[in-house]
Amino acid sequence: MKEDVAKDPDYDVVIIGGGISGVYTAWRLIMADNINAPFLKGSKDKKLRIALFEGSDRIGGRLLSARAPGFPHMNCEIGGMRYVSSQKLVSALIENELKLPRHEQDVDEPINIVYTRGHRIRSYQLSDPDVLPYNLSDEESEWLKQGNTGSDLIGWAVEKLFPKVKDLSGDDLEKYLQEATLDDIPLYHHGFWNILAKVMSNEAYQLAKTTVGYDSLGMNANAVNSIAEYFNFTPTVKYYLMNDGYDSVPWTLQKQFESAGGEVHLNSWLQAFEEATLADGSTGVELSVKNGKGQSSVTARAIVLAMPKRSMELLQQKGPVLDPVRAPHVRFMMNSVEPVDLYKIFLAYEYPWWEKTFVKAGRSLTDLPLRQCYYWGVEGREPGGDPENKNSMIMAYNDMSNSEFWGGLRDSPLGPGNTIEWPLPGNSKIKNLRAKSKAFERKPMPHAHKDEQDEWGVRLKKNWESHPAPHKMAMEMHRQLMEMHNIPDAPEPLEAAYMDWSDDPYGGAVHFWNSGYKTWEILEEMTRPVEDFPCFICGEAYSTNQTWVEGALQTAEIVLQKHFKLVEPKWLNK
Numbered sequence: 001m002k003e004d005v006a007k008d009p010d011y012d013v014v015i016i017g018g019g020i021s022g023v024y025t026a027w028r029l030i031m032a033d034n035i036n037a038p039f040l041k042g043s044k045d046k047k048l049r050i051a052l053f054e055g056s057d058r059i060g061g062r063l064l065s066a067r068a069p070g071f072p073h074m075n076c077e078i079g080g081m082r083y084v085s086s087q088k089l090v091s092a093l094i095e096n097e098l099k100l101p102r103h104e105q106d107v108d109e110p111i112n113i114v115y116t117r118g119h120r121i122r123s124y125q126l127s128d129p130d131v132l133p134y135n136l137s138d139e140e141s142e143w144l145k146q147g148n149t150g151s152d153l154i155g156w157a158v159e160k161l162f163p164k165v166k167d168l169s170g171d172d173l174e175k176y177l178q179e180a181t182l183d184d185i186p187l188y189h190h191g192f193w194n195i196l197a198k199v200m201s202n203e204a205y206q207l208a209k210t211t212v213g214y215d216s217l218g219m220n221a222n223a224v225n226s227i228a229e230y231f232n233f234t235p236t237v238k239y240y241l242m243n244d245g246y247d248s249v250p251w252t253l254q255k256q257f258e259s260a261g262g263e264v265h266l267n268s269w270l271q272a273f274e275e276a277t278l279a280d281g282s283t284g285v286e287l288s289v290k291n292g293k294g295q296s297s298v299t300a301r302a303i304v305l306a307m308p309k310r311s312m313e314l315l316q317q318k319g320p321v322l323d324p325v326r327a328p329h330v331r332f333m334m335n336s337v338e339p340v341d342l343y344k345i346f347l348a349y350e351y352p353w354w355e356k357t358f359v360k361a362g363r364s365l366t367d368l369p370l371r372q373c374y375y376w377g378v379e380g381r382e383p384g385g386d387p388e389n390k391n392s393m394i395m396a397y398n399d400m401s402n403s404e405f406w407g408g409l410r411d412s413p414l415g416p417g418n419t420i421e422w423p424l425p426g427n428s429k430i431k432n433l434r435a436k437s438k439a440f441e442r443k444p445m446p447h448a449h450k451d452e453q454d455e456w457g458v459r460l461k462k463n464w465e466s467h468p469a470p471h472k473m474a475m476e477m478h479r480q481l482m483e484m485h486n487i488p489d490a491p492e493p494l495e496a497a498y499m500d501w502s503d504d505p506y507g508g509a510v511h512f513w514n515s516g517y518k519t520w521e522i523l524e525e526m527t528r529p530v531e532d533f534p535c536f537i538c539g540e541a542y543s544t545n546q547t548w549v550e551g552a553l554q555t556a557e558i559v560l561q562k563h564f565k566l567v568e569p570k571w572l573n574k
């Protein structure tokens, strides 16, 4: 149904969602000199009127940096933590344009622990089939003995099926995979796990999964995208952490966007949007937005939805894009991706008790539900830190069914003392209907009185305090950390923070493409799902770099260059 607004719209462009893709889109648009998009022609102003609406009380979305008391020089990354040197957009944005400080992250150290099937070995032993508690085939064992590790088995298996992949990268690799077939069936119809099972033993698959660190890497996602993602990671890539936290990227973009005249509206949830006829006769958008003051109507020439699949499902399913009867193809495309959970918990201790076992940096691995344990650091060793301050942080990181394990130890939304809105908005799910757990009893951290309190520090502190871990969860994680390190008497944690990204409005931490879809076509089509209607979609969920900020920026650039007619950013090829 066409709404008759018959007045100039409130804004030229409204962006919904203040995650990295939304704030980046807003920033690129406000910084652009001349925008020639046909749907903006009616705008009389030289400078576009752009507004960013974010439902929560912060810009950043799935980037969530936090600082615990007693750690004035250390940032924890409860959401996305790092970028990779091969990721062109994000590295150019951070290094060439925003010039934000960053440092390399240690990931795999030879001395670190691999605790699997009840056996404890060190990373440097991963090429020795005789010490690995896995019943590998002779061929697999021989291959490991050539200096390869368990996690390399995935690449080895793929190369057996498609020998060409090792010589290709980037667009060439993607094109090859899009046209590849296996057993006379296009590769995109195959699940990644299904094809691996053809050429590697289940034991080798289990070993690879454990030592890659992510159960989801070997999940049965679309084989085209899984292989492309795997082979675009050469052994020479470097991982980078931001000195001020990954959250400093959206924060900097937000500040620059606002200084350039853009509007940011926090605590403002989009509920629905419809088409509207504007005063100049063109087709625009009428949005229904809910904030602390109630419901209001906002009009714009164009809308950008910078949000994941679940957030789109939570909107009222009406209008030219979301009404499943009017636009069944949009529903088809939305279903081409699957949210996957990643789980992180940070535990703070008075000193790094794990160093008794000679582990200090990077990560150790296990098949316990904690899966990956990052030795996040010791405050006194951070640049500028007080050497007397031994406060130490550990991060546990896992995904898929392991996240379900930890989800079972969180507070129940129905426990005594908790109230929930009923009926639930949209088709919200209630996941963990379990007993209410008491909150983790935070204990005073030594040196906490020296914490800095500038604007950025206050924000990071708030992020920590607003994500407390339940007591049961923190203590079970502590128990598994002790088991993994074979230390039965470690001191208890003093502070703990976590976030379950399967909660609404995210529905999952990251996304994977399902098999059966020509994902490279959907990716493009999703950026403007209904021809002739000025609604655009971007974000990590429907990208080829899913699970990464790079994917969020990549789809934002498609929206900006293909539909808003912006030129490629100058800083990209500096």
Ligand SMILES: Cc1cc2nc3c(=O)[nH]c(=O)nc-3n(C[C@H](O)[C@H](O)[C@H](O)COP(=O)(O)OP(=O)(O)OC[C@H]3O[C@@H](n4cnc5c(N)ncnc54)[C@H](O)[C@@H]3O)c2cc1C
Residues within 6 Å of the ligand: 016, 017, 018, 019, 020, 021, 022, 053, 054, 055, 056, 060, 061, 062, 063, 078, 079, 080, 081, 082, 083, 268, 269, 270, 271, 306, 307, 308, 311, 312, 315, 342, 343, 344, 501, 505, 506, 508, 509, 510, 538, 539, 540, 541, 547, 548, 549, 550, 551, 552
């Ligand atoms: C635990 C974890 C680890 C990760 N690790 C990494 C990593 O190391 N490196 C990396 O590059 N990436 C990593 N990622 C992925 C990365 O964080 C995401 O790809 C990226 O942040 C997604 O940005 P986005 O803009 O697509 O979506 P989001 O960040 O999800 O932003 C969507 C925004 O929309 C808002 N919203 C939703 N619905 C509405 C509505 N109706 N009205 C108004 N606002 C709404 C939400 O509140 C949110 O702020 C990780 C993610 C997680 C969770």
